[in-house]
Amino acid sequence: MSVKVAIVYYSATGTLQAMAERLERTATDAGAEVRRRHVREIAPQAAIDSRPEWRAHVDAVAGEPVAEPDDLDWADVVLLGSPTRYGNVASQLQQLLDTTGPLWSEGRLADKVYAAFTASQTAHGGQEVTLLSLYTTVMHWGGIVVTPGYTDPVKFVDGNPYGVSHATAPRTTPRWATPSSTRSTTSHGARSTSRSASPRDLGAPGRRVPRSRVLAVGEKPWHPRRRVVRSRYTGRRWSET
Ligand SMILES: Cc1cc2nc3c(=O)[nH]c(=O)nc-3n(C[C@H](O)[C@H](O)[C@H](O)COP(=O)(O)O)c2cc1C
Incomplete structure (x- = not known):
C-alpha cells in the first residue's frame, strides 16, 4: 500500500500552484498516491477582477477539484501551502x-x-511566520510536524529550515533552490512516514529508505557554486553558501 499524500494549498496568482504541482510530481515519483487540491476562492469578484493575474488564475483552475476536509482525513501526509x-x-x-x-x-x-x-x-517578508502559523493548527490536531531542518544542503542556500519557501522578487531565492527544496521536503516527509510504517509503503518493495542526516559540526554543506568571498564591511573571508 502506498503512502497517501494530500497537497492542500491556496494560490491567487499561480506561485503556490506551481510549487504544489512540483510537490505532486516529486511525491508521485516516490510512489505515493497523491491528491493535489487548491482551496476554494472566497474573495469578492470585484477584488479578483481588480488584478488581471488573479482573475486569470481563478479562471485557469476553475475545472480543478477543490480541497475538502475529507482530503485531510484521507491522507497519511499533508502538505499545506499558503502565500504569505x-x-x-x-x-x-x-x-x-x-x-x-x-x-x-x-x-x-x-x-x-x-x-x-x-x-x-521578499525573502524576509514573513515566510517563517506563515509556516509557524500553519504548524500551530497542526499542533492542535496532534499532527506530526516534519520540517526539513538542515537535513539537505539546499537548506544552506534558501536559509529556511521551517519548510519550503520561495521569494518571487528577482535576486532573492536562487532559481534552482525552490525546486530542490520541494524535492527535499517531499522525500523527507515520505521518509518520516516510513519510519513508523514500512519502507514498502513508499512503493519501493524491499528497498531500505535512507534516513535524513543532519550535518556534523564543522562539516561543510554542499553547494554547487561554493566560493570564498570577502566581507565588504569587515574584510573577513567566509565561504559563501
Ligand atoms: C494581500 C497581500 C499581502 C501580501 N503580503 C506579503 C507579505 O507580507 N510579505 C511578502 O513578502 N509578500 C507579500 N505578498 C506577496 C505574496 O505573498 C506573493 O506574491 C506570493 O508569491 C503570491 O502567491 P500566489 O501567486 O500563489 O498567490 C502579499 C500579497 C498580497 C496580495
Whole structure:
C-alpha cells in the first residue's frame, strides 16, 4: 500500500500552484498516491477582477477539484501551502482549516505527518511566520510536524529550515533552490512516514529508505557554486553558501 499524500494549498496568482504541482510530481515519483487540491476562492469578484493575474488564475483552475476536509482525513501526509499575506496565512486556506472541527473532535487529524510551504514577494517578508502559523493548527490536531531542518544542503542556500519557501522578487531565492527544496521536503516527509510504517509503503518493495542526516559540526554543506568571498564591511573571508 502506498503512502497517501494530500497537497492542500491556496494560490491567487499561480506561485503556490506551481510549487504544489512540483510537490505532486516529486511525491508521485516516490510512489505515493497523491491528491493535489487548491482551496476554494472566497474573495469578492470585484477584488479578483481588480488584478488581471488573479482573475486569470481563478479562471485557469476553475475545472480543478477543490480541497475538502475529507482530503485531510484521507491522507497519511499533508502538505499545506499558503502565500504569505501580511506575514500570515491566506484567509482562503484558513477558512478550510476552520471547518475541520468535526474531524479534530474525533481525533482523525492526529498522528499524520504534516509539512508546509509558502511564497512571499521578499525573502524576509514573513515566510517563517506563515509556516509557524500553519504548524500551530497542526499542533492542535496532534499532527506530526516534519520540517526539513538542515537535513539537505539546499537548506544552506534558501536559509529556511521551517519548510519550503520561495521569494518571487528577482535576486532573492536562487532559481534552482525552490525546486530542490520541494524535492527535499517531499522525500523527507515520505521518509518520516516510513519510519513508523514500512519502507514498502513508499512503493519501493524491499528497498531500505535512507534516513535524513543532519550535518556534523564543522562539516561543510554542499553547494554547487561554493566560493570564498570577502566581507565588504569587515574584510573577513567566509565561504559563501
Ligand atoms: C494581500 C497581500 C499581502 C501580501 N503580503 C506579503 C507579505 O507580507 N510579505 C511578502 O513578502 N509578500 C507579500 N505578498 C506577496 C505574496 O505573498 C506573493 O506574491 C506570493 O508569491 C503570491 O502567491 P500566489 O501567486 O500563489 O498567490 C502579499 C500579497 C498580497 C496580495
